[in-house]
Amino acid sequence: MRAGTGQNYKTTVTFASPWSRIKKAFARRRTARPTLLIANDYNSNSSSTSTEFVSPISFDTPPVDRGHNEKLAINRLPPEILAEVFIVVCEACDLSDHSWVFCSQVCSGWREIALDIPHLWGHVVFATSEWTRRCIERSKSSLLIVEADVSFPFVRDRVCEVLKLANRVGRISIRCFFLDDQVTQLLGGPFPMLTTLCMESYSPLASPEIPLDPDIQPYPMLRNLQVRSNVAFLPHLPARLVSLEINNGDSEDVGWDTFAAAIQLLTELEILTLRGFAIPSTSASIRRISLPSLRELHLSASPAHCTQFIAALECPQILRYDLDLWVAAEAGSMFQTVLRNLRRPPPKSMFLHRLYGTVGTDYYMSPNYMDVGFFQHVVFGFTYNDVRDLGVATRDICFCWRTPLTDSDLAEIFVAISEIPLLDTVECFLLVDWNTSPQGSWPALLRRLVRLQTLVISGLPASGLLWDLVHELEGSAGDPPFLPDLTEIEVNCVDCSAGGWVTRRPHVNSYIDLDGARFLEVLICYLERRRAKLPKLKVSKCHNYSGAEIKLLRRLVKEVEWDGVGMTLPTYVPNGDEFGALTINHNVLSTRASYQELNLSDEERWRKQHRARSRTSQSNRLDRLYDVMT
Template identity: 20%
Template sequence: MCKILTLKTRLNSFIHINQLPSEILARILVAHAEDHYRSATGRWDKSVFTSPRWIKLAHVCRHWRDVALDTPRFWSFVYVRRPKTFHALLPLSKSAPLHIDLTLDPSIWSGAEAWKSATDLIGKQSHRLRELRFAATSNQVKMLAEKMGHSSMGWLEKLVLSHSNSKATDAGGSEPLQFLQPTTGRTPHLRHLEIRHLLVTWTDPVFCPTLTTLTVVAPKSSRNPATPIGTFEQFLDALRAMAPSLVDLKLEECMPRLLSTAEHSTSTRAIPLTSLQHLTISDTMGDCIRLLDHLCVNPTTTLNIFAIGVTETPRLVEILSAHVSRSTPLLALQIIFPQPTSSFVDITCHCNADLSLFRGRPAINLLLRTSPSDEAREQPLTAVLKASKTLFSRVQTLHLTAQNGLDVSWKRLFPRLYSVETLSISGDPGKGFFKALCNVRRVQKGQVWATFVPLRRLRKLDLDDVRFRNSLWGYERGAGEFFDQLRDWAILRCNYGVPLERLNIWECKYMDATDVTLLKQIIVEVEWDEWERGSTDEEDDDDDIFFDDDVYSY
C-alpha cells in the first residue's frame, strides 16, 4: 500500500500545476477560499452552502494537503454551519486575520453548550478578527458583545450583527446591547458596520469616526418611545462624530422617538456629510423630515427616502427641491404606480435623460405610503404633485409603470412636465390618461389667446406591454379602446402642429398589422416588434390551469 501511495505521489509531481512553487500554489488555494467565502456571504439564501467546500482542495493529493496545512490564510475564511467544523477550523488558521460568517441556526446549534463555546472562541480570537458576520438571537448576540467588549480589535474592518429571525417576538430584545465598553480606540480600522433587528444605544463607542458604511435596521420594539436607545440629541451627536468619513448611510426606523409631539430638538447646527454618496432613510414622514432638517449633504448624494404618511409632504418636497437646486437638474423621471387597492407611489429621479441609464445611480428615490392616521386620505402622488412646483420642470424623459384600472390624477401630472420629449409607458395607464393628454386649453394673455397642449414638446412615445384592446373576440374598430384613443390623440397633436415623430411598440397585446398601418398614416416613424396576438389560445391555456375541475372541484 505504501508503494502505491509513493507511486501516485510521483505521478502527481509530473502534473503542470504541481510543478509550481509552493508559494504560488498557496496563493491559488487562498484565492479560492476567499472567493467561496465572498460568494457565500453575499447570497440571501445561504442554505446552499451547507459545508466548507473549499476544504476539498486540501484533499486533492498529499502535496496540496501539505501546502494547505502550511497556509494559515487558507483556513482563515470561516463559513460553516456545524459546531464541530467551526471548532476544528479556527486552530488551523493560527495567527492569520480571521473572516467569520456564523449563523447560530437553532436546528443545528440546539444545545446551549454548543453556541456558548462558539461565542467564547470568537471572543478569545477577537484580536485577529478582520471581518465578522454573526446572526443569532438577541441574547446570543449580547453574550458575544460582552465577550468582545473588553478586547482590542485592531484588525477588525467589517462587523455585521443581525437577529437570526427578525420576525420573532423577541427580535431585538428589551434591552440594547453594549458592544464596546465606554473607551475609544478599540476598533481603529472599523469601516463597515451593520446592525439589523437588534437594539443598540447610540452612545455605544462602536459608532466610531472611522466608519465609511453604516446600516442600522431597528427591530419593531424600537418604535416604542420609551425604548432605552438614547435621545435624539445623542443620535445626532453620534452622526456628527461619524460624519467626516461616512460614504453610505442607511437608517431604518432607528431614530429615537419623541415622547410628545411638542418636543423638538435643541440642536441648530447642521451635520455636514461631506463624503456621503448614498443616504437611505426609512421611517415615518415626520421623522424623515426631522432628520433631513439636521443634515447637510453633497449635491451629488443619492437620496433614498421611504416615508409613511402624506400629511407633511409639502415640507419633504421642499427639502428635496432645495437639494436638487444645488445639483444637476432632474432630466428623467420614473414613476411606478401600485395596484388600485394600494396607497403608495415610487418616484425615481435621474440627472441623465437617457432611458438606458435608468439602472445607474439615481439622484432621488422617493417611496411614499399612506398611514392609517392620514385624515385626508390623499393619494401620495397627488400630494407630491401639489407641492412639486418646478421640481420636475426640466424633466425630458418620463417613464410610467402602471397597473390596469389605476385612478391617477393625470391632469395634475402633465402640466408640471412641460419639458418632456420622451414618454415611455409600461402596462395599462388606466382611465383618464388620454382625456388628460387631449385637454387642450386656451388662455387669454392680454389681447392674445394662447393654446396649451399637454406635453407640447413630446416627440417620442414608447409602449411596452400595453393592452390595445380588451380582447380580439369580435372587436369593432372605433369602440373607444386604447388603440382608438391613441390614434385620436395623435391626430389631435397633428392638428395643433406638434405631431409625434416616433412610436415604438413592444410586446403589446391585442393588436395586428392593420393597426400599425393606420398609425403609420399619422406618425412619421412607427417601429413594431411584429408580435401579433391573433388569437386567445394562450389565455385559454391559462384558464385551463387556473380553473380546472380537478383543482377546484366545481
C-alpha cells in the first residue's frame, strides 16, 4: 500500500522466454505488423492467384520507426548480445513460423546488426522466391539450413534451388506426403558439409527413398540421421553417425545378420532410437553387436524383444534406457537384463507414475468416476539425480507402458518391480498418481526398500501404501519396521479429501465409501504409530484440508514445512462426501482428544448459513419464474 494514498499496488514478476520478450520488443519498436499480401511468383503462366505471402516492406530500406527510443533497456544491449538473441529466436521457430525475420525490419539499428550475422540468414525462408534468394545472399558463405514441407509444388521448386548448392548445405529436414523424383535425385548429393538429415513422411503409403550409396559416400560428415517414415531398413549407413533414429519404419523383418552388419560399423554411435521398427529376432547363436560409444538406447517393442535385443548388445558406456513397451508379459526378465547391463553405480532414486485416462486435468475423469481398467498406463524407472527434480531429461532408466493395461497387467508389473535387486540401494522414491494398489500389495516392495530416506507422494494419494505401513506397525512386535531409514515424507499436489482406494469397485461415487478415511487421516495414523517421530514432513500445493490438521501434524513431526496453500474452511453442500475434507467428522480421528480444535459452534453456524443461502437462492429463482409467467 502506498503511504498517504490508500491505494494498493501489486507487483507481478514473470519469467518469460526469450521469444516472448523479443516479441514484446517488436511490439514496442514498430508501429504496425507488416501486412501480408497475395503474390503469384511461382507460376507465371497461371492466371489464378497463389496462396503464398509476401511482405510489402523493402528488403534494402528499413521501415519508419517512430517509436525508436535509445533509452530502452533492449536498445542498450551490446550488438553481440542482440545477435545471440536473434539466433535463439530463429532456432526456436518451426517450419511455418518466419516471424524471426522482423528482427531486420524493426529499425536501422536492429537491421544493421541482423545483416551482420550471416549465420542467421542460413536458415532459409521458403515463403516466397524473393525471400529464398535474399536469404542465400545474406548468408554469404555460411552453411544453409533447409527445413521445409515439400508437398507443395511452389515450395518444392525453391527447396530444389537451394539443394543444388550442395557444398553449402549443413542441415536438411524434409517433410512430405510423396517425395518426387527431382528431390530424391538432389538428395543423392554429394553433400560434403551435411551434418543432420531428417526425412519425415506423413503418408501411410509413401515410401521415400534415401540414396545411401556406399561407393559414393554422399554424406561424409553426416552425424545425425532421422528417418520417420515407412521406408525399408537402410543397409548402408554412414560410418560416422552419432545419432540414429528409425521411427515408424517398415514392418518387414530384415533379419538379424543384415541389421547387425549395418549397426556394427557405427563405432561412434551414441544415441540409437528404434520405434515402430521390426526389431529382428535373435537367438543364442547370433552374432553380438558391439557399440563402444553408445550412451542412450530408445526402443519400442514388447518386453521379450527388448530383452533379446539388449542381451545381444555390448555397450560398455551405456547410461540411459528408454523403453516404450506394448504388453506386460515378461517384464521381470526385462528388468533384470536392463539393470544387469548398467556400467555405472546403481541409481539411488526411483519413480513410479501411473497415468489414467486420456484427460488428466478434468475432475470428472478421475478414477472414481471411471470403469476399472480404463486406459491405465505406467511409467517406471530410475534416475541418478534427485527424484524430486524429475524431468524428461533426467529419466535415466525408463520403462513406459502407453497401451491400455488391465488391473491384472498392472498387478503383474507391480510384482515384477518388487523383485528387482536394485531396490536395496534406493534412497528416494517418487509416487505419482499411484492410487490403485490395494492393501497387501506393498509389503513385498517395502521390505526391499531398506535404505529409503525420502518418500514423495504426488497427485492422487497412495493410501494403500500408508495403510500397509500402519498395519505393519500394529502387528509387528519385535520385527524391524518397514522403511527403517525413512527421514522425510513429501506430499505435493494431493487432494487431501481423497480416499485411500483400499479396494476397487466400479462406478464408485464417493471416496468415503471405499475405506472410510481420507488420505490425510491415514497419514496421521501412520505418524502416530511410528516408534520415533518422523524428522521432516513437507506439505506443498495440497488442498482440501483444515488448519487443525496442520496443527496436529506439527505435534507428530519434528519439522513441518508447509506452504500455506489449499487450507479450507468448513462448507456444506448437498453431496457432502464429495468434499469430505471440508468437515471434521470422520471415523478415524473423531475420537482423538488432540483433534478437538475446531469449534463445533462454528460448524453449526456454517451449516445454518449454507441452509439460509440455499433457501434464499431457491426463493429468488421462484420469484424470477413467477415474474416470467405473469
